[in-house]
Amino acid sequence: MSTDNIVMQTEDLKVSFPVRRAGHSTIVQAVRGVDIKLRAGETLGLVGESGSGKSTLARALMRLIPSEGTVRLGGRDVSHLKASAFRKERKRIQMVFQDPYSSLNPSLTVGASIAEPLKVHTKLTAAERAERVGEVLTLVGLNADYADRYPDEFSGGQRQRIAIARAIVLNPEVLVCDEAVSALDVSTQNQVINLLEELRDKIGLSYLFISHDLAVVRHISDYVAVMYLGEIVEEGPVDRIFEAAAHPYTQVLMNAVPIPDPVAQRATTKLLLRGDIPDPTNPPVGCTFHQRCPFAMEICGQQVPPKVEIPGGGIAKCHLHTSGPVLAGRPISTLTESPAATSPVPVSGHSEFSL
Amino acid sequence: MTNAKDALLSVENLRLEIDVNGVWTPVVEDVSFEVRQGETLGLVGESGSGKSVSAMSLMGFMGRQRGQRVSGTATFQGRDLLRLNDRELESMRGNDIAMVFQEPMTSLDPAFKVGNQIAAGIRVHQDVTASKAKEMAIEAMDKVRIPNARVRADNYPHEFSGGMRQRVLIAMAIANNPSMLIADEPTTALDVSVQAQILTLLTEMKEDLGLAMIFITHNMGVVADICDRLAVMYAGQIVEEGDVFETFAAPQHPYTDRLLAAMPRITGPRGSLEWIPGSPPRPTDFSAGCRFAPRCRHRLESCERPTTLLEISPGRSNRCLRGTTWMEERES
Numbered sequence: 001m002s003t004d005n006i007v008m009q010t011e012d013l014k015v016s017f018p019v020r021r022a023g024h025s026t027i028v029q030a031v032r033g034v035d036i037k038l039r040a041g042e043t044l045g046l047v048g049e050s051g052s053g054k055s056t057l058a059r060a061l062m063r064l065i066p067s068e069g070t071v072r073l074g075g076r077d078v079s080h081l082k083a084s085a086f087r088k089e090r091k092r093i094q095m096v097f098q099d100p101y102s103s104l105n106p107s108l109t110v111g112a113s114i115a116e117p118l119k120v121h122t123k124l125t126a127a128e129r130a131e132r133v134g135e136v137l138t139l140v141g142l143n144a145d146y147a148d149r150y151p152d153e154f155s156g157g158q159r160q161r162i163a164i165a166r167a168i169v170l171n172p173e174v175l176v177c178d179e180a181v182s183a184l185d186v187s188t189q190n191q192v193i194n195l196l197e198e199l200r201d202k203i204g205l206s207y208l209f210i211s212h213d214l215a216v217v218r219h220i221s222d223y224v225a226v227m228y229l230g231e232i233v234e235e236g237p238v239d240r241i242f243e244a245a246a247h248p249y250t251q252v253l254m255n256a257v258p259i260p261d262p263v264a265q266r267a268t269t270k271l272l273l274r275g276d277i278p279d280p281t282n283p284p285v286g287c288t289f290h291q292r293c294p295f296a297m298e299i300c301g302q303q304v305p306p307k308v309e310i311p312g313g314g315i316a317k318c319h320l321h322t323s324g325p326v327l328a329g330r331p332i333s334t335l336t337e338s339p340a341a342t343s344p345v346p347v348s349g350h351s352e353f354s355l
Numbered sequence: 356m357t358n359a360k361d362a363l364l365s366v367e368n369l370r371l372e373i374d375v376n377g378v379w380t381p382v383v384e385d386v387s388f389e390v391r392q393g394e395t396l397g398l399v400g401e402s403g404s405g406k407s408v409s410a411m412s413l414m415g416f417m418g419r420q421r422g423q424r425v426s427g428t429a430t431f432q433g434r435d436l437l438r439l440n441d442r443e444l445e446s447m448r449g450n451d452i453a454m455v456f457q458e459p460m461t462s463l464d465p466a467f468k469v470g471n472q473i474a475a476g477i478r479v480h481q482d483v484t485a486s487k488a489k490e491m492a493i494e495a496m497d498k499v500r501i502p503n504a505r506v507r508a509d510n511y512p513h514e515f516s517g518g519m520r521q522r523v524l525i526a527m528a529i530a531n532n533p534s535m536l537i538a539d540e541p542t543t544a545l546d547v548s549v550q551a552q553i554l555t556l557l558t559e560m561k562e563d564l565g566l567a568m569i570f571i572t573h574n575m576g577v578v579a580d581i582c583d584r585l586a587v588m589y590a591g592q593i594v595e596e597g598d599v600f601e602t603f604a605a606p607q608h609p610y611t612d613r614l615l616a617a618m619p620r621i622t623g624p625r626g627s628l629e630w631i632p633g634s635p636p637r638p639t640d641f642s643a644g645c646r647f648a649p650r651c652r653h654r655l656e657s658c659e660r661p662t663t664l665l666e667i668s669p670g671r672s673n674r675c676l677r678g679t680t681w682m683e684e685r686e687s
Contacts, residue, residue, distance in 0.1 A: 049546040186573070186619075218625065258576030258577050259621070260575040265580050266580070
């Protein structure tokens with residue numbers, strides 16, 4: 001775990017928005033103190049449901065919205081840079097969005113769209129820019145003379161390749177992919193994922209790969225972070241997360257992914273979540289997941305769970321993995337016969353739907 | 356294609372054509388399938404494969420306006436859906452066959468309380484008083500496990516989460532006791548955890564109410580979860596049809612085989628993801644021969660011949676001109 005090859009890192013990153021609820025304004029904390037590390041040449045998968053704060057986190061990293069806390073790019077704290085100074089750093093981190101139909105300007109040729117960042121950030125001549133555009137188009141598996149065409153001549157998958165070409169034209173170190181393959185059909189999606197993996201090796205990119213699709217995240221990621229209500233509730237190496245998820249929220253998410261095999265899928269006992277994601281303006285006391293957790297204990301509604309290291313790598317914020325409440329300096333679990341459960345078993349049948 | 360007598364819905368040679376610059380272009384062609392009482396048929400395919408268009412044609416939402424034409428038959432309880440007049444169509448929708456769409460927000464009117472919207476749908480089909488309809492609406496909301504249905508009936512759509520809105524739509528769909536539900540990607544816009552809740556609810560509805568269902572989806576995992584049979588569509592045609600367990604165990608059309616192989620999974624080896632070269636043809640480029648052939652690794656010259664969906668074993672049909680002989684060339 002050396003720190004020298006970390007290309008991006010956040011420390012206690014927070015984002016809050018003012019919102020109006022029932023006539024009076026209040027503050028919603030969309031990102032509540034996130035620490036993530038992205039190592040060179042690796043992919044960090046960020047999963048969570050809508051409303052978990054994963055896209056807000058991405059926007060904060062890109063400085064598209066204001067945040068508190070620290071963001072380091074290549075070891076340098078960029079969070080306190082003035083806008084003008086940050087502009088120089090911006091080319092280190094680029095982003096690819098979900099919708100390939102709205103992320104390209106329909107009135108510009110593909111080449112003009114891709115060349116735009118070069119105009120802003122470099123002093124290249126028009127001829128040099130055209131050459132670079134041809135280079136990146138080839139890199140993403142497209143024909144270099146597509147530069148003269150317009151976006152409406154391309155399919156969704158090709159447009160996403162164009163969006164990737166534009167994102168890598170400045171040779172960034174980090175590419176943030178926010179649901180970048182979610183709108184594509186499975187075959188096209190897989191081609192784009194394979195392309196991302198190829199580029200990672202060829203030009204040494206690192207990815208923050210944000211997706212609600214756990215199966216896709218499993219395929220592309222080295223390390224996975226699971227977000228719930230603005231916090232990372234579990235993180236770890238991809239194999240540990242998928243083989244031995246420690247946090248009940250991660251377990252529920254994985255259980256919910258339908259397996260494309262009717263025998264296996266119907267043999268799975270479903271773990272259904274109760275209710276909806278809580279109101280972020282008024283997050284629950286204790287563990288923010290406790291009201292929906294199939295394994296909630298009394299302590300979960302009282303104390304915020306600490307970060308606990310999980311065997312096999314990573315951490316989980318969950319009381320099931322702590323030794324429980326402390327009494328007179330000793331964990332209560334050591335005073336009783338039964339130790340706190342460390343590997344929760346699924347409840348049988350379906351949990352109830354309720355709000 | 357057997358047991359015509361038990362079929363609740365029997366679709367034969369459904370064809371929908373669209374006028375493209377003066378040329379009638381088939382978007383859906385030679386589509387035949389059956390849905391039995393209480394059975395769920397998955398209509399699977401990529402975007403543009405014609406799965407939604409087929410359903411919209413059955414419901415009379417497509418094929419009746421200028422620039423579109425529909426042919427074939429769709430026999431539902433002795434009547435041909437494609438030949439109903441406007442009044443019969445209006446009465447059929449909701450009463451006999453109800454539909455649930457992908458977007459739970461746009462399918463509800465934001466200006467009306469959800470209870471009243473469900474009640475309005477009931478009064479279109481049943482001669483009941485407003486207060487009786489409201490009671491029935493609350494009952495339907497209760498059936499789809501919306502907590503505090505009586506209170507929630509007076510809420511507006513924006514006061515519901517995405518999953519709860521989808522429940523409201525399902526309540527609306529079952530309020531008139533239809534015998535069949537067409538669900539068009541009803542869980543695609545939802546988070547996986549909410550998708551699991553809605554799939555569980557639909558499975559319970561199908562068991563409790565004996566509902567037959569056509570479930571349109573692009574997700575093979577969802578098919579594996581909820582469907583009894585599936586029909587795989589490609590470029591406007593069904594390429595394979597059969598029992599879910601048999602088809603997943605041994606797909607008989609190379610397209611189904613590739614589609615299944617391409618599904619990213621949360622278990623098993625984590626190698627690079629499979630994909631199918633090329634992209635599906637546009638309706639204006641549909642050929643008379645096998646439409647998947649240009650992308651198929653098992654194609655022969657003879658694959659240019661016209662195709663038909665052939666029943667190859669009881670309950671299983673395949674459009675591949677090579678039958679299942681391509682399987683011998685399958686790489687491990």
